[in-house]
Amino acid sequence: MNVNYLPRTVDALLDRYLAGLAAVALQGAKGVGKTATAKQRADHTIDLSRPAAAEAFRAAQDPLAEVSGTTLIDEWQREPSSWDHVKRAVDDGAPAGSFIIAGSSAPRGATVHTGAGRILTLRMRPQSLYERGMHAGGDTVSLRAMLGGDADVRGHTASDLVDYVEEILAGGFPGIRRVPEELRQEQLDSYLDATVSQEFAEQGTSVRRPATLRAWMTAYAAATATTATYTAILDAATPGLPDKPARSTTLVYRDVLSRAFLLDPLPSWTPSSNHLKRLTQTEKHFLADPALAARLLGATKDSLLAGEGSGPAVPRAGTLLGSLFEHLVAQSVLTYAQASRARVGHLRTQDTRHEVDLVVERDGHIVAFEVKLAATVTDADVKHLRWLREQIGDDLRDAAVIHTGPTAYRRTDGIAVIPAALLAP
Template structure:
């Protein structure tokens, strides 16, 4: 199969026309190297032990070759970051370097690279990139404030979305099925526990405890569960609970590996909205990893069978994982539009909105995620509250569903099947 362009490709093409160095960052197996190879004139692979040994002995060779020079898995030789930074200082011509990274290095580079090396995030494939449907709704138009007409039909239903959750958005893994798919996802988790933590500079004394914490975190997806709730779910029946000093490094290392990507609480700058919660919504980079950690599959999700450690949540596990899948997709679309994603929850929990997509000027598009094909008036109450609260700062509002039709209600709230939304 030939290379399948991703949404991030357009961003890279635009940035490299004017910038000397771009670092493409994201978890392993997300497709960074293949995407970078489409542009590279010279390739230096630091995940090759032989090449890594040579570059350690003669690091100046890293910046040689026809541009763009690709330094693949740069974090394996942290000095490479400063080499590229200094080369850019000497010659800031566009499109000189591409770097890819799967983790924060155990040795932090001395200089940040700000204004020399721009970091671009790459995630697993969004729903639009998976080719399930021809998308008919663009987030860019919703962010424009024009209140675009919504239309289009989707054949994708609840069972299809459940299948996409367990199938994964990692390009090579999602091509598999059955036991092969499950084995690859299990192997991915094994590598995190057995190798990636060590390579990131964190020694794991109790791998079983780490796996249990990961499973508890997966059970808490799409919630704002506290540290104590996740800890207790990971250690049921145990009187001697681990302290934050033990489990805190789990979280920070997984963030450095791009495996955890929580949705931060919205902190509005343009309006006087107050009494908002500050807790993030927990998310893993791909809901398929959560499904494997919890030992569930498509049929079990559709049957609402219990899975994994008990963590309080509103609704079903399938609903939580569907929200995770939509969050992954919306983050990809928002990045393409230079927007950021957060969530809204008032202190008392009276109002919650799953995804706030914010432009640079502080104006927003509000998105709710519902595991339903049909939307009722009661489902729109939080969006109406936000519209009444922030007025013109709300550019658009919609509910992302598992339904078949995209349309706009008489109250101007959009209804969008998840498979029909794109950047």
């Protein structure tokens, strides 16, 4: 066990699953910390990124026959047969907590979510603001308590707009966060270059035009926190080019990046227990981390604070910084919601008159969030939350505006105002 390990929100959920299930697959983009988290619980590790270990695994008739305790199979996608070996071991009666499978690609044809089956899959995201320690040990506002309808909304933070911009650019990949600030851009460039040059090859997909793939990723980054169509993203990636890649090619880009957990789109929210209708069904675009989007777009602290750096011409309301701040908050809310086994979506009516940035639902209990790049909150900022409360009544257990200001409090209309740094699992 590593005494320097920084706790992650996913820890408690992983421990719960290992207590009752034989195998759990911990999956997520490269660099999010899967191996470190898994090793905290593993008695043995089979690292398939090491050629000798992979060769020995392939050569063995039953490579898992002699394992005991909790075995971590790391980088399983380097030897895809490892997935089937674990399945067979589970079928043969392996006890709870026998296997953790860690990898940065989803198995083809598998649905990546926590659910029934021989191997339960659990997604790990980059560090949330809470995991980064932005709350500085002070009062926080719990999403779990909000879902229960009994959140204590209070607290103060010294974090301001500049701090949030720095967090956007630093990202949530632990290894990149550890390097000196002046080297992070090079680290992010290397990460993105490896995505283009290696990720597709590892998944057996040939990229004929690497420059076009990079341009498509940049256009996707420009579409952060929007519902732009994939046609609009393609047009933004290849302006003025008569010989555009086929739509099927760009769908391959999307599918491979999704399997590598480098895209993290937010689905539209579909109510489970009320009569809200005429909602759009379009997902909202997010990469795995806002730092990747910022780097693809060449954004810097100065350019973001100056309102510059829009990137390719993808339709977007507001500034790039506003979109990246929403991404930062969404990434954290997705992590906190996972800890409460809740689902997250966004809401927009078909006539676009009403929209809510983030809707969290568990067992019919709903919490709604508006994300505002502002240090103060006005009545205009809560109008969509009020509208949603009118529509669904007591199903809405809580609602809040997430902002860049210093203080958490509850308005006289009951809507909470919470600094992003103080929202917690």
